[in-house]
Amino acid sequence: MPEYKAPIRDMKFVMQELLDCHSRYERLGFEDATPDMVDAILQAGAKIAEQEIAPLNQIGDEQGCKWDKGEVTTPDGFKEAYKLYVEGGWPTLSQKEEWGGQGMPASLHACVSEMLSAANHSFATYPGLSHGAMATLEEHGSQQLKEMILPKLVEGTWTGTMCLTEAHCGTDLGMLRTKAELNDDGSYNLSGSKIFISAGEHDMSENIVHIVIARIPGSPEGTKGISLFAVPKFNIDPGGNVIDRNTVECGSIEHKMGIKGSATCVINFDEAKGYLIGEINRGLNCMFTFMNEARLGVAGEGVAAADASFQGALAYARDRLQMRSLTGVKNPNGPADPIIVHPDVRRMLLTQKSIAEGGRALIYDLTLLVDEKLNGKDPAVLAQADAKLALLTPIAKAFLTEAGLEATSLGVQVYGGHGYISEWGMEQLMRDTKISCLYEGTTGIQALDLLARKVLGSKGALLKSFGEEVTSFIIANATKPQFTVLCTTLGGYFQKLEKITQEIGVKAMNNPDEIGAASVDYLMYAGYVTLGYYWLKMMVTAQKSIDSGTDEGDFYLAKIQTGQFYFDRVLPKAAGHAACIKSGGESMMAINEEHMLF
Amino acid sequence: MPEYKAPIRDMKFVMQELLDCHSRYERLGFEDATPDMVDAILQAGAKIAEQEIAPLNQIGDEQGCKWDKGEVTTPDGFKEAYKLYVEGGWPTLSQKEEWGGQGMPASLHACVSEMLSAANHSFATYPGLSHGAMATLEEHGSQQLKEMILPKLVEGTWTGTMCLTEAHCGTDLGMLRTKAELNDDGSYNLSGSKIFISAGEHDMSENIVHIVIARIPGSPEGTKGISLFAVPKFNIDPGGNVIDRNTVECGSIEHKMGIKGSATCVINFDEAKGYLIGEINRGLNCMFTFMNEARLGVAGEGVAAADASFQGALAYARDRLQMRSLTGVKNPNGPADPIIVHPDVRRMLLTQKSIAEGGRALIYDLTLLVDEKLNGKDPAVLAQADAKLALLTPIAKAFLTEAGLEATSLGVQVYGGHGYISEWGMEQLMRDTKISCLYEGTTGIQALDLLARKVLGSKGALLKSFGEEVTSFIIANATKPQFTVLCTTLGGYFQKLEKITQEIGVKAMNNPDEIGAASVDYLMYAGYVTLGYYWLKMMVTAQKSIDSGTDEGDFYLAKIQTGQFYFDRVLPKAAGHAACIKSGGESMMAINEEHMLF
Incomplete structure (x- = not known):
């Protein structure tokens, strides 16, 4: 098993040197997020990730989670490690002080999340899902609901989930069947079955709060009739104390390719008591707030795995x-x-x-x-x-x-x-x-x-705005002899991105399928170019440190060399995607589905 | 679990229509490999693959192989399915009649192998390794050794393995430590430990013949001192009868990412009795014959999986x-x-x-x-x-x-x-x-x-020879209006391959590391182009059938449409690899290994 070391030096390079987090923190009112504090948090995060959580990674894979009559047992050591995680105050890191949080920046939490995920992807899903549930409640929940639920979630003695998918609908949430019926006391009874619920049931926390999308009878069909609810595993009184078991049950867990230490649950709601979050029929909008943040979190998993x-x-x-x-x-x-x-x-x-x-x-x-x-x-x-x-x-x-x-x-x-x-x-x-x-x-x-949605939906405005950022960076650095070639290269790739975008836009006016036909290659092209921009920024920053004298010359030189490698041997892969996009979608749509296989 | 259907129609299209196998079979003396016989073999192969072997694929993955005190138990059903496979005469298909084989072409065996592999990769490794062992013995074994071993291997009641890798050497076989000492009777005593031996021990056959590389004391160091031996699990008398247990033991099996139904064994030889194959110190040459064939077999696994x-x-x-x-x-x-x-x-x-x-x-x-x-x-x-x-x-x-x-x-x-x-x-x-x-x-x-070895090692001769084949195909078809553009496209990609080759050759004269720096991207580029050639050949063949009137127009049209998709959306990926190659190897060699991680 490879031994994981949290890349603290690189994290600090990115946060402090590249992105100048401290002047931003100051401007945003994070007085406590000083360089010393950031350093202390990264060191402490590294310690728990390396020493407590990484050693459970392989055990988690070997043992997996066990389901027995609705109860889920996590792999050996997970429960104890989560206890340490809570005792260390990690769930509270970027939560508001009002709910018991430390009020640190979300970006700092993201550094720690990367460490957890790299150390043990399965383990990281439990606090990860909690984080999403907290964000949703905080942004859209009523004051009363927050008072009931947030303190324990922030503390970490409870955890949260997000319940969206049903067996027949994953992407197409408008088809959901879980229903929520109003009770006399203003609460709702939820009935239905959700699948693929990460951390949906486990033995690590005293209660689990499910954030659930469901339809209130009489609501419009499709995505416009979806509302959002908090449904606890154990019912809660207004003071936030656990009362009795709610009619929420884990029907089974999935056997999967990986993340075997993460319980992926079928969760059945049988007239389970829940509380509306946000407005009726605005559930999907509330979810999108969460989903954007969660998507960033998942992006971080890719980095952590790499x-x-x-x-x-x-x-x-x-x-x-x-x-x-x-x-x-x-x-x-x-x-x-x-x-x-x-x-x-x-x-x-x-x-x-x-x-x-x-x-x-x-x-x-x-x-x-x-x-x-x-x-x-x-x-x-x-x-x-x-x-x-x-x-x-x-x-x-x-x-x-x-x-x-x-x-x-x-x-x-x-x-x-x-x-x-x-x-x-x-x-x-x-x-x-x-x-x-x-x-x-x-x-x-x-x-x-x-x-x-983003590029063509904004009529190119979002891409233009990012293009201006990239262009002004290029203009500012192209005159430095060391970076002239790279600036020209990056500029060329970005111009081609704009050109490709226009070409797809024109094609799509005649045939909307041209969007789907281009989309993944387009995203990959954009991804290579975007990373090229960040690499060049890092190289310029590293060169500045070298120029101004440093005793970490090896670190900065390696950064520049790695950036050069990226430009030489990774960024050019974008060319293949551009060439595929150019061919359009005709040949993928032409073949009759009946003739795909003989 | 997806239901597997052997693609017989496509196999026949490729073998008979594209590659005209029957006139080749006739020329090579395979009188029995008539269209009717080929059809019957493919149908029968499909039947055993679909009905007997595919249903064991998931069970194999769930149960894996079990090791107990040197004995390996394969997953439920494997033993019975292998018995059916032997009873059906499948191991004998392309073996020589002299040893009990049916004398059918190896290419027909490859079709059946693809079916087996697609149905159940794990299961297919057992006959696959036997096939390699037989090929090696047939080509390099003495008449006496063949008479001892081949009949039972061909029959399938015995199976074979290939034992190359040791814990400290995989690619670098010159470092092997297994030794072979001559006995008075002309046999050898082999001692050493081999790892990653597929089908090295199992419960499906009566004996297992290991083809082993080892060094005879006094032989040169490195790859020039390697000899090849046949070492049976049970000793064999000259008449080919099992006598008693040889000192060959399975020390353990590996826990792996996949092919869990295939036993990947540590095989320990403790003065185990073995027989020289081929000449002393020419073992690696003998192995290369086998390895080239085995590599084609593995290539087929990629096709089968896709x-x-x-x-x-x-x-x-x-x-x-x-x-x-x-x-x-x-x-x-x-x-x-x-x-x-x-x-x-x-x-x-x-x-x-x-x-x-x-x-x-x-x-x-x-x-x-x-x-x-x-x-x-x-x-x-x-x-x-x-x-x-x-x-x-x-x-x-x-x-x-x-x-x-x-x-x-x-x-x-x-x-x-x-x-x-x-x-x-x-x-x-x-x-x-x-x-x-x-x-x-x-x-x-x-x-x-x-x-x-192949391209630069032949000073471009091998590539030139293949280029002539491709060029004459292009010349023959470029005048057909439907194929003019595709012929030009393919020709352009091939010319670029030649140009890239020359550029690498020039760079490599100054710095041999440029070869390794380019190699994988070069192979991928060549792969996309090579498949482009075969696709265009298939499209031309399909069009001929359409032109000459057919009641399978849908099949041929789908073939042409799929080829067009390949040219539009798969072949262009080669561009990314070409762009990477162009950058050379400087930036991958520049960074000091000590500075890879801080």
Whole structure:
């Protein structure tokens, strides 16, 4: 099993040096989020992730969760680790002080989340889902509901879930059948069955609050008749105390490809008591707030998986002796050279590394915008944050999870046949991270969101706005001799993105299927280019530190070298996607479905 | 679990219509391999694959193999299915009549192997390894050894293995430690430990013959001192009868990502009695014969996985109702349209389909060349077959397994979250097929074999020879208006391949690391182009049938449409690889390994 070390140095580079988080924190009123405090939090987060949670990763995979008569037992050690997590105050980190939180920035929570996910994807789903439930309640719940529920969720002694999917509807939530009937006391009785509920039932918390979408009888059909409810496993009195068991039951858990330590539950509601969140029939709008944040969280899983797999592969590549370097013996005292001397092994390692570090920069920038949205006052800045989040969230979610999956697959390849053997832990990373390409909206759904809703839906405004940011960065740096070529390259890719966008827009006016035909390749192209922008930003920042004198020259040089690798060997993959888009959708729509197989 | 149907119609299209197998069979002396006989064999193969072997696929994954004190128990039903397989005479299909075989072409065996692998990858490893052992013995074994061993192997009551890898050496076989000491009677005593031995121990056959590489004391170090041996689990008398247990033991089996029904064994030899195969110190040369054939077999696994996943995804896409088509309601009587109406779902399905069918054409062409090699007399034809096999085998192995992995990943995506759940069987296909990118030489090793040994090693001769074949095909068809554009496109890609090759060759003269830096992208580029060639050949063949009148117009039209999709949406991915190659290897070699992680 590869030993996970939280990449604190890189996290601080991105947060503090690249994104200048502290001046933003100051402006947003996070007085306590000082450099010393950020450092202390990252160190403490690393400690629990590395020492308590990472060691349970393989056990979780081997044992999985166990279901027995509605009760779910998590793998050995999960319960105890979660207790430590709560005792350490981690669930409270970025929650409001009003509900018992520490009032730290959401972006700082995202750093810790990345550590948890890299250490143990399965474990991280439990606090992850809680976080989503809290965000939804805080933004849309009534004061009374918040008082009932939030303090215990924030404390972490209760956990939360999000219940959307039903057996016959995943993407198409308008088809949902779970119904909610009004009681005399203003509460609702919910009946129906939800599937794929992560952390839906387990033995780690005293209560579980399900955030559930359902239809109130008489509401419109489709997505316009969906309302949102909080449905606790144990009923709660207005003071927030547990009373008795609600009629919510876990019917079974799924056997899955990976994240076996995460309980994926069928949750049955049988006239279960629930409380309306937000307005009637506005449930899907309330969910979207959560879903955007959750999608960023899943994007972070892609980064975490790439990083964990990179760390495992790097250690092996430096240790494993096999064949000699083509440019001469590098390890004359050994029977062969370590495989890290071989160019193709380096190609795999640096692909992993550049995805992990480039993705980290993208995600942290977006989580700082989430802080802006939650705490900012300046309408112009808020609008900008909104626009950038809207555009880049589906890119981050789908591109980084697909790239993360590829990175874990490369991690297996670096190990050769050993990568396929469970004890090394590399194949588990690949299995675990595949879920991130599926949940919270598949890659295909993210791509449609990006191209149809965000780019074409805004008539290009969102892309234009991001283009202005990229262009002004290019203009500011193109005159530096070291970066002239890279600025030109990046500018070229971005112009091509704009050109591709226009071409699809024209085609789509005649045939809307051209959007779906282009969407995933478009998202991947945009993803490579977006990461190129963040890489060039990092390279410029690193060069500044070198120029101004530093005793960490090796760190900054490696950053620049990795960025160069990204531009040389990862970014050009975008060319293949552009070429596919150019061909349009005709040949994928032409074939009759009856003739697909003979 | 998706229901597997052997693609007999497509197999016959490729073998008979595209590759004209019957006139080749006639020329090579396979009088019995008539169209009727081929048809009967494919039908019977489909029957056992679909009805007996496919139903064990999921059970195999759930139960895995069990090890107890050196004995391995295969999953429920495997033993019985293997008995049926032997009773049906399948192990004998392409073996020589001299040893009890049916004397059918190896290419026909490859069709049946594809069915087995698609039905149940794990199960297929047992006869697959036997086949390799037989081929090695037949080509390099002494008459006496063949008489001892081959009849029972051909019959299938014994099975075989290939024992190469040791814990410290996989790729770098020159480092092996297993030793073989000569006995007075001319046999050898083998001592050492081998790992990753597929089908190394199981309960399906009466004896297991291990083909083992080992070093005879006093032999040169490295690969020049390796000899090859047959080491039976049960000792055998000269008449081929089992005597007593040899000192060969299965020390443990591996827990793996997939192919859990296939026993991956540690095999310990403790002065075990073995028999030399071929000449002393020529073991690796003997192994290469086998390895080339085995690599083709593994390439077939990629095709099989893509096809099985395609079949599962297609069935689901036609059944699952979710969202409405953007071009108007297609299923007005249902609550939503089947997801096959959505362009991106079609993109995924057609990618799978075009990989499976394009890959099938490539592999069957190569297996027909194997028939040529084994049975042909004309030195010019033999040399041509050799050249083409040498060039295209690493491409087929690595490209089709990587593309097969991607196809199975797309199959999971088509199912959305359900794809991640074990009961649907889609995730198992992805886990099972990942091994094909690793064993018999990883993708990286195939890429080095292609670029360093085959292409540059032949000073471009092998590529030139294949280029002539492609060019003459283009010249013959470019004047047909329907194919002019596609011929030009293919010609352009091939010319670019030649140009890239020259550029790498020039760079490599200054720095041999440029070969490894380019190798995998080069192989992928070559793979996309090679499949483009086979697709265009299929399209031309299909058009001929349409032109000459056919009552299977739908089949041929779908073939042409799928080919057009390949040219539009799969082949252009090559552009990304070409762009990566162009950047060279400087940035991957620059970074100091000490600075990869801070």
